[in-house]
Amino acid sequence: MVGTLAKKNRRSLASRYWFDASVVAVALILLSIAWPTLHVTHRVPIAAMPFIAGFAAFPILLVRVNPALGWAVSAGSALLIALAVPHQPGSDIPFQVVHILTLFALVFAVAVRSPLQIVGVAWISTSLLFATTMAQAGDSFAEAGFGWPIAITGLVVFGLLIRWVVVSRQALVKQEEETELERARRAILEEKARIARDLHDVVAHHMSMVVVQAQTAPYRIDGLSPAAREEFESIGTGARAALNEIRGLLGVLRSDGQLPEHAPQPAAADIATLLEGALRAGVPLTWTVEGSLDTVPDTTGLALYRIVQESLANASRHAPGAPVWVRIVRDHDLTLAVTNGPAVGTRAADPSGTPGSGITGMQARATAVGGDLVAAPRPDGGFEVRAQLPLPAATLGPDALSALGTAG
Template identity: 55%
Template sequence: MTFRRWVPSVLRVGIRSRTRNKAPVGRPGGVVTRAARAIPPGRRIDITIFVVTAILYSVAWPTLQLTHDVPIPIMPIVSALAVFPLVLVRANPALGWAISAASAVVVPVAFDRLPGYDFPWQVTHLIVLLVLVSTVSLRCAFPVVVVVWLSTVLLFLGFTPGNDGVGWAVGLSAIVLFALLIRWLVLSRRELAKQEEVSELERARRTVLEEKARIARDLHDVVAHHMSLVVVQAQSAPYRIEDVSPSAAAEFEAIGATAREALNEIRGMLGVLRSDGVLAENSPQPGTADVPALLESSARAGVRLSWESTGSPAAISATTGLALYRILQESLSNASRHAPDTDVRVRLDYGLDVVYVEVVNGKTPGNGDVPVQMGTGGHGLRGMRERALGVSGWLDARVRPDGGFEVVARLPTTPSAHVVSDHTTAFTA
């Protein structure tokens, strides 16, 4: 006869109704499982440590009178010194071991053992001491591990009767060695995981570099080809077209020179994009020595440009010279693009500590103010400001009261020089 047939039908109905209304304990949806999920993992470990400590204490206190001759009033204190250091196994295992080892020295000296019990400590005390030694071997610095191991070995050799101390010392050394092996295994796994993460980052970086190289090739194919055609057409125009005047031939030559310069800069950008910073050959970057050629090429290109320069650029560093060249290049390009057929004035003052730069263009005839959005600023203005800040300088670009536009910058002769960011001291026209 089966159990189901033996149980009366009324009782079966009652059992089914109760089991349907109560979620099974320990299964998904149960009370215990939901409560366990609400507790963080670290808190769970702490709770487990406290529970184990309480259990050991409940064993150590009653059994202390069976192992040592301890007065009843101080039995809770002696049991606590033997067991409670386990609470520090996660927070500070070295401190917990020190307290446990100190109590292991005091107990055999201060209290006599009862007849029939030869071991110097309670079993609970021994468990706590070994757990703390193992934790120190897993987590603490190697010198601390050596001190803890030697001290505990001497503790066993000094208080364990007969030849048992040697066996305990060997067993303790095996425990420490095993803990160190586990520790080195965990550290090696972590290092391996870190190296794998670095490899993933390196692969991602190489992917970005490959994409940059692809973009560079596309840029070169699209732009450099047309720029090359412009250079060829400008250089061959005086030979292909009859009766070209000297002024027109000079204009064609200026167009060709400007196009060649732009093509060289595109090729330089191509080299930067196609590598991760290590180029097969590095062309020299422009600097203060190239500023006169930049001004002259802009004037040949049709910009109504006038400039004056004071001081000597000999003390200007290469970094500041590059920033100065790029700021002037962008300023003249913006002036020719946004305000054509206007006068452009450039002032350069090479001081001992600071280089002053001023580029001013007049109001565009018949078109109102210069169409520049100061609130948003294009990439050119933002790039000039970033170049100035990159050498510890500053740059200001604004619309003039007369409707023109000006760019004023102060750059230190060396990037480490201190530049006061007081715009009111900038020189004006």
């Protein structure tokens, strides 16, 4: 972005340099024409010729810096010359052709660049100037008086059209830049959301396992001294506090945008390793898997894995010591049930702690693959998560395809 802006600035400076150089060259050319030919149309002392020629040519130098000021100088000097400088016999032009060209160029520049109030003043004043001075040059007021104001009006209208085109293009470029910035900002937010979701799924799960191990150690290990029990309790308390702080920090990273996960990611076949790790951590876990998970599509398998992972983390955090049952059935669809009983033996996690978004995240994952998820407390004080994730027909086993054909 910075490099692009630098290139644009360099191009802008270069274009201004060449424009200014061209204007200076044009001004010198006009002066070289106005000075030697001034005696043809006006009776002017030789000493005054360069000044009058300068008023005819040099106001164009202000065409970029301040066109309104250049127009004022050119129009004022034209009126003064028309009134004060006598013509040569046979010449009825009140001021030089070079002066007319310069004044027209400055009127056009005013119409393109100056505020609309100044455009109106320049248009009316220039029209009156030409209508009053040029009328003396024609055979009648109708021939000369109306033609010049009409020409100036056309020039102003053309300048305003150019102005509208330039403004429209500038607005379009600005809109494109804003769109690009918004696209970049959205990409950053989506990447932050992906990182937050992965951190939540991975860090929260392992931190929950630390809490479970610390809180259940006095019941799994015989002969612990009171000091050791206090140490395990301190570890569990610190881990819970760290987990709550991590969940709060991850909330800052979350946004509405979501991106597909980046490889490598766990698959459905890795759920067995996840369950064995939770069992080794001290979670009283029982599970059954009906059907093969090896050919589950990557997106569906990742959603299933993360839902199981989050469900185990929630059960360990909110109902430590409670038995947990996991049942996965692969048939026409993937069906998951994670059930835990009420907390036993230790104090349940404080529900008033930092609120998480685990259930919302699980529902979002299920919805993303076309499934649905329901999480609700059980009458016995436990909790249950039930999810159903669809499977494409190409991934179903022979038995499932046969059942589908029979059902049809």
